[in-house]
Amino acid sequence: xxxxxxxxxxxxxxxxxxxxxxxxxxxxxxxxxxxxxxxxxxxxxxxxxxxxxxxxxxxxxxxxxxxxxxxxxxxxxxxxxxxxxxxxxxxxxxxxxxxxxxxxxxxxxxxxxxxxxxxxxxxxxxxxxxxxxxxxxxxxxxxxxx
Numbered sequence: 001x002x003x004x005x006x007x008x009x010x011x012x013x014x015x016x017x018x019x020x021x022x023x024x025x026x027x028x029x030x031x032x033x034x035x036x037x038x039x040x041x042x043x044x045x046x047x048x049x050x051x052x053x054x055x056x057x058x059x060x061x062x063x064x065x066x067x068x069x070x071x072x073x074x075x076x077x078x079x080x081x082x083x084x085x086x087x088x089x090x091x092x093x094x095x096x097x098x099x100x101x102x103x104x105x106x107x108x109x110x111x112x113x114x115x116x117x118x119x120x121x122x123x124x125x126x127x128x129x130x131x132x133x134x135x136x137x138x139x140x141x142x143x144x145x146x
Contacts, residue, residue, distance in 0.1 A: 047060055
């Protein structure tokens with residue numbers, strides 16, 4: 001379960017992660033990924049300086065631009081995630097699996113049939129935030145569309 005941090009502590013047998021910890025984790029992961037992207041971008045810049053072929057130089061510039069855009073998207077993801085204020089509500093895990101199965105079947109009719117949906121969730125409940133889900137869906141859609 002993800003908590004906003006202002007809720008009473010959950011029972012001892014449930015897993016609980018404070019929203020602020022998730023934000024910190026994503027921020028750190030984001031930082032680590034951007035460090036590697038910056039190294040790749042610098043390497044591409046160095047290769048661009050060495051390249052004598054104009055076509056190769058042009059492709060290296062294009063590569064640097066794509067890497068830079070990835071870095072910008074990652075930075076925006078962290079900033080946007082930090083702004084989200086979760087409002088959690090219970091959601092039966094079985095309902096979630098069924099809703100997800102229906103959505104995958106609708107959006108990916110041919111690939112969806114390959115998924116094994118025989119998941120045993122029992123009476124488990126998820127605690128989800130429509131704000132977080134909407135924000136995550138929007139961000140993922142923007143990443144996939146660009």
